[in-house]
Amino acid sequence: MPSNRLNRWLVLVLILACAIGAALAWRILRKPAQPPAFASGNGRIEATEVNISTKLAGRLVEVLAREGDDVAVGQVLARMDTRVLTADLREAEAAIVQAQHKKTSATAALAQRQNEIAAAEALLAQRTSQLQLSTTEMRRTKELHSGGFVAREKMDVDVTATKTNTALVKAAQAQILAAQAALDAAQAGVLEAQAAVEAAQARAETIRADIDDSTLTAPVGGRVLYRLAEPGEVLAAGGNVLTLLDLSDVYMTLFLPTEQAGLAALGAETRIVLDARPDLSIPARVTFVSPQAQFTPKAVETRTEREKLMFRIKVNIPRDLLLAHAKQVKTGLPGVAWVQLDPSAPWPKDVPPLFSEKKPGP
Template sequence: MTKRKRMVLVFGVLVLGAAIALGAYFWLRPVGVSSTLTLYGNVDIREVDAAFNDTGRVAKLLVQEGDVVHKGELIALMDDKRFSDELDAANAQAAQQKQVLVALQAGSRPEQIAQAKARMDALEVVYKNDKANYERYATLAPTGAATLQKRDDAQAAFLNAEQNYMAAKQAYELAVKGPRAEDIAAAQASYDGAVANAKLAQQKLDDTKLYAPVDGIIESRVQEPGDMVSPATPIYTIARTDPLWVRAYVPESELGRIKLGMAADITTDSYPDKVYPGWVGYLSPTAEFTPKNVETPDLRAQLVYQLRVYTCASENELRLGMPATVKIDLTQQQKDQQVNRGANECGGGDATGN
């Protein structure tokens, strides 16, 4: 073997030994704990089903899929003819009961009192005259100056006139006193009931208008004009734009390093150069098996904890189900005010997004 070949052989052995030593160093050295936790999940939102509060036929739908709506915005109409007629009837009944109540509260009119008094006075004259006739015949009959028949006729006329006078007197006294308190109370109750029925009819008419219950985006238009619907029939499904979060899963080994309120960065494949600021708003108190759509088959049997990273700076770019990457700096200082970080950034609300 020549000198040159021996040198090449020695050099090769040295290189091989160095490579083996370097590989052993990197293989056997202690692995440091990463300061950043990277999680993979999907964008999640809450959905609201908007429905009429009564049964009827859809008359008009005012928004379409993809439209942005705000809480209180009119989005659909129901045929209101039946409810409008019910309201008219209820208002008429309330008006009638009100007039009855007003009449009783006002009492007897002066003309009624005067009429009752005039009748009483007239019957009093008849009563006194018939009484005098009866007393005269009652005196003459025993002496034979008048027949017993005359006396009996005079007595009957007197008793009849007395009854008529007493009735007229009581009618006059009632006219002066006016209606009884019990009658007024009964009329008041009837009127109150009629007013309540009118308010209920008005509410039913108002319920023929459907207003957006929350801010959001129309995700689906479930019904069409002409469909019969009920309170259990959704008209639209609205995707809420706030709160919005990324649902990810944390293994038990990393759970102790995450605290509520910690800041997080969210990225997506759709906007790879854009980072959405967020915060940890929810950590599940119970473990579950890793969802099949998140991890590889060999990790599906592991127990993990659901985590939600909320954000309010999505600019309508984060969509339901979109894959997202979450990075959390585990070296950040945990402060009490960080729990409300989300509420401050979003202009109020709950850091948990509830």
């Protein structure tokens, strides 16, 4: 009995040693796992949506596009009622004319004040000359009076004339100061009139801009997705009239786990396979990799996948290809996007050929 029990223990020890040795050998000799060369995720074709909205509150007069219409950049899509704005513009233009007339009057007043200063300066020169003459005569009379050649009455007359001329000079100087103050006021009046003209012109330009903005045009070429308002409706400022799809900015959003998202480089080649056309691939490029992980939306993955943290990846279809086949571009179509994580890896055979490589059907 003891020998059988000993043999049994020896067998167990040998088995355990072999297992440990095999595990160590596998751990040492096994090759490290290669990173994936491709990643795939489900998504839907989307396009940038552009809302055509009103700038000002008002009544919608005309809507020139319907859902599904293709529109070009600058095409007129709708018009707002501009009768009130047109009346405001006439009032602003009349205010411009009125302000210009006031400026003309202020300019004339300025010229009049300048002439008054010139006249006051001439008067001052005259009074100064008279003062100099009377002063000279007064000195001469004093000398003659001291010698007894002139009566005192003559000296008193000359002294009085000198004092009178001195007062007249001071009055002329005060008149110049008053004229200068009037000139400054006239110059301020001209500047104020000019400012009034510019304010009236700015008001008119603002109204013209509002009238221009009342004609709603397409900022991008695309397709009308929604017609949100009809003629006759009164819309608030910022009210949406149409929603356009920018067919030059079409993309698919997918979600990849951390390992694959870390290998997805911006600009990486991508192929989109739509459920509606599983026989071909649409070329695309990675244009965005989210810097934050998130739970995948319910509409994209199963509940099991939604419980995982994933990174949002955005892949865009080339603009030239979209514009060349604008009539065939449709949003909302589901499909799978294959992202090339290793640029040197060949594409799997189960990925259909590119759209540009496939011959068009009849």
